[in-house]
Amino acid sequence: MRPDTPADHTTEAERLLRTAGQYPEDREPLLLRAAAHLELAGDRARATALYDDLLSGSEPAEPFLIRALKAANLWEYGHEAEARAIITGVRAARPAEPAPWEIAAETLEAHDELEDAEATFTEAARLLVDPAQEITYALQSLLTGRHRVRRLLALPHDEHDTLADRLHTAAVPLDELHDPKRLWALGSSDPAELQAEITRLRTELGSYRTALSRPFPVAVLHWPEAELDELLAAYPELEAEYPTYRAHLTDIEASLRELAQSGTPNLGIVPATVPSYEAFAASESTSPATPALLPQYTTTLAARGLATPWPPPRTSPCWCGSKETYGDCHGGTKS
Ligand SMILES: [Zn+2]
Numbered sequence: 001m002r003p004d005t006p007a008d009h010t011t012e013a014e015r016l017l018r019t020a021g022q023y024p025e026d027r028e029p030l031l032l033r034a035a036a037h038l039e040l041a042g043d044r045a046r047a048t049a050l051y052d053d054l055l056s057g058s059e060p061a062e063p064f065l066i067r068a069l070k071a072a073n074l075w076e077y078g079h080e081a082e083a084r085a086i087i088t089g090v091r092a093a094r095p096a097e098p099a100p101w102e103i104a105a106e107t108l109e110a111h112d113e114l115e116d117a118e119a120t121f122t123e124a125a126r127l128l129v130d131p132a133q134e135i136t137y138a139l140q141s142l143l144t145g146r147h148r149v150r151r152l153l154a155l156p157h158d159e160h161d162t163l164a165d166r167l168h169t170a171a172v173p174l175d176e177l178h179d180p181k182r183l184w185a186l187g188s189s190d191p192a193e194l195q196a197e198i199t200r201l202r203t204e205l206g207s208y209r210t211a212l213s214r215p216f217p218v219a220v221l222h223w224p225e226a227e228l229d230e231l232l233a234a235y236p237e238l239e240a241e242y243p244t245y246r247a248h249l250t251d252i253e254a255s256l257r258e259l260a261q262s263g264t265p266n267l268g269i270v271p272a273t274v275p276s277y278e279a280f281a282a283s284e285s286t287s288p289a290t291p292a293l294l295p296q297y298t299t300t301l302a303a304r305g306l307a308t309p310w311p312p313p314r315t316s317p318c319w320c321g322s323k324e325t326y327g328d329c330h331g332g333t334k335s
Pocket residue numbers: 147157161162165174175
């Protein structure tokens with residue numbers, strides 16, 4: 001389902017750019033996602049052109065995020081000086097969101113500029129982390145990145161490192177995961193084990209980087225009851241996907257919980273309607289009765305920024321539209 005080859009990524013980018021033509025109001029999230037696919041396809045110059053396009057337009061919603069992504073991309077294909085200048089500008093602007101800071105710091109880290117990476121992470125942590133407030137996923141990721149770079153520099157723990165350790169709940173503690181001595185010690189005795197450790201560190205870095213520099217929700221489709229009735233009346237071929245409305249709701253909650261348990265960040269639910277689904281099918285020159293079209297439709301709605309974050313707070317109304325709170329409805333143990 002996910003694009004794998006460079007050609008797949010190019011195809012996906014083209015599809016997103018076509019969608020941006022259809023929905024100009026959702027252009028920014030669509031172009032950012034298209035640029036990410038072009039980067040993955042190795043078409044870095046074209047990705048830069050998309051970032052420039054967004055920055056030259058009127059009032060981008062997330063100018064510092066776009067700049068940081070542009071810098072990360074430029075540095076990958078030989079434009080180091082320009083990338084550094086952009087990163088300096090992002091730091092000086094002191095954005096109020098964690099994502100631009102983390103992308104800037106990780107770009108420095110990826111090019112072995114560890115002191116500058118540490119300084120960038122630290123500026124961001126001082127500016128954005130308020131222990132009295134809830135630590136969001138994006139802030140935790142920032143603190144984890146900072147912890148990693150500081151371990152590589154052999155710096156002693158400070159408050160923010162301790163906080164990063166406390167927030168990290170995975171089986172392997174952060175200090176073990178980020179311990180450079182362990183890597184060096186292993187290196188002398190067993191190259192295979194060293195390689196495994198390096199791979200593990202890279203994977204960890206990669207998963208945060210993916211989550212952050214691709215801040216796109218992984219969304220699940222929700223057909224409101226009347227829409228689902230209309231859909232199945234028009235396209236009975238889709239009944240296998242949606243046996244009943246109740247089962248559809250249970251499936252949504254179960255899929256999202258499974259994704260959350262597997263560590264997928266940034267989850268959401270997108271509302272589906274029959275007219276928008278038919279319009280999407282027409283734009284893909286495919287019959288709406290084709291089940292394989294449903295995941296593409298979902299991705300496209302999410303790429304347009306239409307997902308509602310999941311889970312909702314337990315005391316907020318449930319996502320399903322019942323009048324109950326999430327905790328008493330699908331967020332409870334009964335589902
Ligand atoms: Zn630690």
